[in-house]
Amino acid sequence: MTRPWLNHYDKGVPADIQYPEVPLWKLLADTAQKYPDHVALEFMGSVMGYRTLWESALKFAGALQAQGVQPGDRVAIMLPNCPQFVIAFYGTLAAGGVCVNVNPLYTPRELRHQLSDAGAETLIILDLLWPRYAEIEQEVPVKRVFTTGIQDYLPFPKNLLFPLKARREKRWVNLPQHPKRQDFKKTLKAASPIAQPYPAKPDEVALLQYTGGTTGVSKGAMLSHRNLVANTYQSMAWGGDEVKDLEGKGVMLGAIPFFHVYGMTVAMNYGIAAGYKIVLLPRPEVKPCIEAIEKHGVTHFPGVPTLYIGFNNFPGIEKRKVGTVKVCISGSAALPVEVTKKFEQLTGGKLVEGYGLTEAAPCTHCNPLTGERKIGSIGLPMPGIDAKVLDENLREVPVGEVGELALRGPNVMLGYWQRPEETSKAIKIDWLLTGDMARMDEDGYFYIVDRKKDMIIAGGYNIYPREVEEVLFAHPGVAEAAVVGLPDEYRGETVAAFVVPKPGVTLTKEELDKHCRDNLAAYKVPRIYEFRSELPKSAVGKVLRRELREAVLKERQKVGS
Numbered sequence: 001m002t003r004p005w006l007n008h009y010d011k012g013v014p015a016d017i018q019y020p021e022v023p024l025w026k027l028l029a030d031t032a033q034k035y036p037d038h039v040a041l042e043f044m045g046s047v048m049g050y051r052t053l054w055e056s057a058l059k060f061a062g063a064l065q066a067q068g069v070q071p072g073d074r075v076a077i078m079l080p081n082c083p084q085f086v087i088a089f090y091g092t093l094a095a096g097g098v099c100v101n102v103n104p105l106y107t108p109r110e111l112r113h114q115l116s117d118a119g120a121e122t123l124i125i126l127d128l129l130w131p132r133y134a135e136i137e138q139e140v141p142v143k144r145v146f147t148t149g150i151q152d153y154l155p156f157p158k159n160l161l162f163p164l165k166a167r168r169e170k171r172w173v174n175l176p177q178h179p180k181r182q183d184f185k186k187t188l189k190a191a192s193p194i195a196q197p198y199p200a201k202p203d204e205v206a207l208l209q210y211t212g213g214t215t216g217v218s219k220g221a222m223l224s225h226r227n228l229v230a231n232t233y234q235s236m237a238w239g240g241d242e243v244k245d246l247e248g249k250g251v252m253l254g255a256i257p258f259f260h261v262y263g264m265t266v267a268m269n270y271g272i273a274a275g276y277k278i279v280l281l282p283r284p285e286v287k288p289c290i291e292a293i294e295k296h297g298v299t300h301f302p303g304v305p306t307l308y309i310g311f312n313n314f315p316g317i318e319k320r321k322v323g324t325v326k327v328c329i330s331g332s333a334a335l336p337v338e339v340t341k342k343f344e345q346l347t348g349g350k351l352v353e354g355y356g357l358t359e360a361a362p363c364t365h366c367n368p369l370t371g372e373r374k375i376g377s378i379g380l381p382m383p384g385i386d387a388k389v390l391d392e393n394l395r396e397v398p399v400g401e402v403g404e405l406a407l408r409g410p411n412v413m414l415g416y417w418q419r420p421e422e423t424s425k426a427i428k429i430d431w432l433l434t435g436d437m438a439r440m441d442e443d444g445y446f447y448i449v450d451r452k453k454d455m456i457i458a459g460g461y462n463i464y465p466r467e468v469e470e471v472l473f474a475h476p477g478v479a480e481a482a483v484v485g486l487p488d489e490y491r492g493e494t495v496a497a498f499v500v501p502k503p504g505v506t507l508t509k510e511e512l513d514k515h516c517r518d519n520l521a522a523y524k525v526p527r528i529y530e531f532r533s534e535l536p537k538s539a540v541g542k543v544l545r546r547e548l549r550e551a552v553l554k555e556r557q558k559v560g561s
Contacts, residue, residue, distance in 0.1 A: 001388070005380035005444025010368045012240030017384035019233035019410070023200040024225045025093040027232065027273040028054050035248050039277045041083050042296060046155040048083055050275070053090075056083075058193035060091030066191065067144055069122060071096030071198055074208060076120040076142075078102035078111070078129060080282040081254050083153045084184055086268060088124045088146075089258070093206060093225075096198030097122070100208045100220070101259040105521035108135040115140040118208050118220055118417065124148065124184060128166065128173050137180070147175055148184035150282060202226035208417050209261045211358035211462065218467070220417035221358045223261075230410035231361035232269040234382045239327055242350070242369050243300075248275040250299045251324075253292055255284040255307065256460070261362045262331045266302045276300070286310035290320055297324040301349070304332045304460030305339060306491055308351065312342045325349035329366060331356060332460035333492035334448075337375055353378060355448065359432055360385075361411040365446055377445040378438075385409035389440055394428055402449055405438035406431040454545055456485030458493045461523045465545065468526065471519045472497060475512065477505040482535050483526065484549040497526035498535060498548060507531065 006015050020026070032054035040050040069075065075092040077099060079085040092099050100118045102111065104126060111132055115123065116139070123142045125133055127149040133142075151162040166172040175181065200206065206228055208220035236243075243250065252271035256263035271278040279292045284307055292298060308330060311317065325347040335353040343351045350369045355378035356362035364387065367379035381387040388396050389403040397403040412432045415423035426433055438448050456463040465483035472481035480500035485493035501507045509529040516525045536547045
């Protein structure tokens with residue numbers, strides 16, 4: 001096939017990708033050998049070198065194996081960005097286990113589904129989140145739980161002050177004596193490292209990353225060692241000459257969550273493979289990001305548009321010393337042009353929009369760092385990735401016409417965990433169908449024009465309307481509900497719920513909001529509630545979400561005009 005995008009690659013970006021056929025844990029093992037004394041992780045004042053990080057991962061692997069974890073067993077990690085996440089992730093892989101990333105914002109209902117679906121018998125969880133597990137422990141297959149706290153890897157005296165602060169804020173959890181529970185740090189200290197990490201084949205599953213895929217039903221994308229190693233190298237290659245001199249010297253800001261596949265690949269795995277210092281932030285907040293850039297001379301700042309918008313609008317940002325930033329790739333939502341311009345003026349670095357999806361590990365497209373960036377474009381396919389636009393009969397459409405974006409490359413998932421039917425719908429004739437409607441111009445730049453799926457992306461998080469609707473339907477006063485994404489200058493999109501109350505029932509926004517907050521992670525909770533007497537439906541009674549969304553946008557335009 002023709003690849004017009006190759007003519008627009010930056011200097012130093014290869015046409016194809018060379019990546020080693022190795023287990024994912026080898027990225028850390030090799031860097032630990034090459035840069036043993038370099039700082040790997042910086043966490044709120046404490047530092048850990050690459051040698052120590054790798055030794056800790058091997059010890060955790062030893063602890064898992066000693067407790068009966070076998071190759072292929074699923075190990076769930078429910079942690080924010082902290083040293084324990086990296087140790088548990090690479091330790092699980094070294095033991096031959098399959099990592100299952102779990103969002104720490106999940107409610108008990110969401111956690112129950114993921115642990116059960118994955119069949120995870122091991123869980124590593126933040127101590128403050130223990131009550132969420134305790135609520136559903138009888139309904140999930142978990143046999144052992146490692147608890148750990150932010151304070152466990154903080155320097156003195158922060159390690160003593162953090163629990164006091166948590167108690168003051170009434171967030172502290174007194175952990176019970178429990179037959180399944182053990183302390184992560186104590187277990188690690190007592191464990192013996194494994195003699196030899198598990199020699200996983202490239203096509204063995206390394207990670208189950210949960211996504212709504214094309215239907216809204218949460219399912220695990222099976223990402224292999226090859227998928228994740230290849231996408232790490234693809235992401236590194238995209239920097240071209242801009243980053244070639246930074247190996248072993250760069251500083252990666254680990255602000256976007258590692259439990260999200262984007263943060264895991266472009267911040268954690270990339271940072272480790274390149275021998276960078278990774279500055280860990282447990283929450284992606286603007287002020288700590290700015291402070292980290294100033295203190296550590298951050299060179300790489302992957303993020304989402306909301307983070308860059310907050311950065312640009314931070315009071316006094318013009319006076320802050322943020323000029324070390326060189327490379328920023330924005331993902332998860334469309335990046336406004338004005339945001340890019342202002343960010344680059346403030347930092348002198350490059351901020352470009354990329355595109356990806358969980359099923360592709362996730363990065364597939366990006367705008368050039370130094371070459372032409374086209375407004376509204378997701379950029380060019382990255383090295384080793386083929387992309388084309390297909391009609392409903394899976395035939396390629398002419399340049400400029402709209403169809404479904406399809407992808408092929410070493411980073412494309414093996415399929416969905418225990419869902420062969422869903423896999424066969426997503427992967428056709430060796431091409432991954434993204435569910436996104438797109439077009440390609442004559443230069444090979446791609447543009448997303450619409451979504452086939454109804455997924456909402458708010459603040460970089462994927463939200464599936466069906467899930468929110470099911471929670472709304474569980475309220476005894478709700479007769480009908482429809483959830484759509486509406487444009488939002490800050491979050492990209494915001495969740496809007498349209499509700500028809502049951503006859504004779506009076507509902508309030510406050511009542512529905514509390515119900516949703518009790519059953520959904522905060523980012524999924526609707527920001528807008530509107531009550532209607534009826535919802536637009538098709539001839540067969542299906543609620544027409546798109547029609548509802550368009551009607552609301554028209555109403556907004558009338559009010560604004």
